[in-house]
Amino acid sequence: MEPQPIIVQPPKRKFNFNFERILDNPVIAKELRGRMRDRRTFILLTFYLSLIAAFVCMIYLFLGESTSGLAFDPDYRQTLGKSIFGTVVLIELLLISFIGPGLTSGALTSEREHRTLDLLKTTLLTPGELVFGKLSSAVIYLFLLIFTVLPIQSLAFILGGVGLAEVVISSLLLVVTSIFFATLGIFFSSFLKRTLAATVSSYGSILLSVFAIIFFVFSMSFITTVMFSNNPNISKLNQDVFTIIMWLVVSTNPILAPIFTEVILIEDQSIFISNTTSLFGTSGMYLLSPWIIYIFTYTVLSLIMLLASIWFVKRPER
Amino acid sequence: MSSIEFQNVSKTFARRKAVDSVTFKIESGEIFGLVGPNGAGKTTTMRMLVTLLQPDQGEIFVGGHSVIKTPHEVRRLIGFMPDSFGVYDDMTVNEYLEFFAACYRIPKPQRAGLIKDLLELVDLSHRHNDMVDTLSTGLKQRLGLARVLIHDPSILILDEPASGLDPRARVEIRELLLEVARLGKTILFSSHILADVAELCTRVGIMENGKLATVGSLSQLSQKLIPHRQIKVAILDKAEEAQAFLSMQQNVAAVRLQTGNNSSRIHFELDFNGEDNDLHELLNRLLENKFSVVHFSEETQKLEEVFMRTTKGIIS
The missing domain is CATH 3.30.70.260 (ACT domain)
Known part of the structure; x- marks a missing residue:
């Protein structure tokens, strides 16, 4: 008798990832169509580009005024290029932090207010598709904002001084920031009943995470510099713990993380690792560059908020 | 087999029993009217049926599928029109139906023909490119009915379909519902307008204080209650x-x-x-x-x- 061949059953796929279905998400098409029909979309885009262009002009004029006669000096041109690039990225990060939640904090609450959420929940649209559709349409618009700045930003590329690493890191930071702040708005929108409450909560948490942390970092930096210089007996362990905490706080702030990353890139010529000696006046430590921590933290937080939003939409009323 | 079956269903909101031990069946092809005073529990009953609310007690079956265990299957079978018309201001009539057709996963090539047929059925073909918010309440309600029918459900659940309509629009909606019923659909609807219920329904359920006070055809109820x-x-x-x-x-x-x-x-x-x-x-x-x-x-x-x-x- 011939031995029977052993048939190995392929393991059952737990998640049925249907890429075609993702592209055919009706919520994305509906939201984008609605957004592009809205006059405010173009007003916002115009305001956003004008603001960034104005800042770039100011830097150009200011540096041109203070260093007149150096127009053809390569060092001067590189400084100017770096300044323009850094400013544009920082303003973009700041504006996206404010526009992102504004686009999404009413995404689900307005469906509730217009009594259309019930209609959607009784269709075959899954909560995941609904939340993903709302988020995607907002993120696509934020990407539009990022891409439309490229002509202004390219002024920096003409002048020079901006490396590939800076371009890649800044693009990653912008993409992750866009997704995070859009998800933040969706998150509050998924469980709060009113758009106003969701908007206030979103902006409240942004103010806390962006500006309160900057204030905290500078205060702590000042206090500890005084403390460490007056008291040399503070143990290395205490200094290290303080350094790590400060590093994490800095690395998770949308304004401080790119600034510190740029400083490390210029001073240490390092993309991934940094020595913290010069930053807090404490004993030196090698830590991951802020942009890595920033991207990891904000990606994980976005995923958690996205899953929580889906759960909030999925649960039937009780 | 019954289209809809409620088995001892109860729902409580903050110690107030909105629906109390409701049991009834609706057979296929019936037009069933749910009537009762405000706060009687009609809307809560319907929201549980369409998977928007979970009952605290009991079971609801739609076409043999449990509303609690297999809500996705139930959604395939039902078309739900809530008491308020859900408006997307920034869409045309065509886009509105196209959007819901996509939500019900109707293949793209079939959508245009289907929408055309539905607009003809509800007599809105001439307004297919108009924005939804420019329609009158009566026309919005007709559009709502077209939306409900987009995935060809066998059961329609309509919460106050004639509320807020002028007499002419009311009559038109009533005629439309009769036309839909002739297509073999089971219809459960709630209404305050007793004349509509009397004219349309094969059976009536009267709710009060969360309880189903009585169920039957109008003649059965008349015989029972009016000697x-x-x-x-x-x-x-x-x-x-x-x-x-x-x-x-x-x-x-x-x-x-x-x-x-x-x-x-x-x-x-x-x-x-x-x-x-x-x-x-x-x-x-x-x-x-x-x-x-x-x-x-x-x-x-x-x-x-x-x-x-x-x-x-x-x-x-």
């Missing part, structure tokens, strides 16, 4: 003589002279116990005795009376 047949008679003269004559007739339990009528006719309302033959005999005797009968009819579809006799005006 006598109500006969209306109008004559031109001899009021006293006619009243005395009618009172003496067999099967006539009571005769009431209707006053406050401005016409020259004399109106009587009779409580009658007999069958149709006896009724025919009564009319013959009136004519033989030279009473000038100008009106003789039986009051049917007395849903208002059934409703008033069933409910006590208690709000849960």
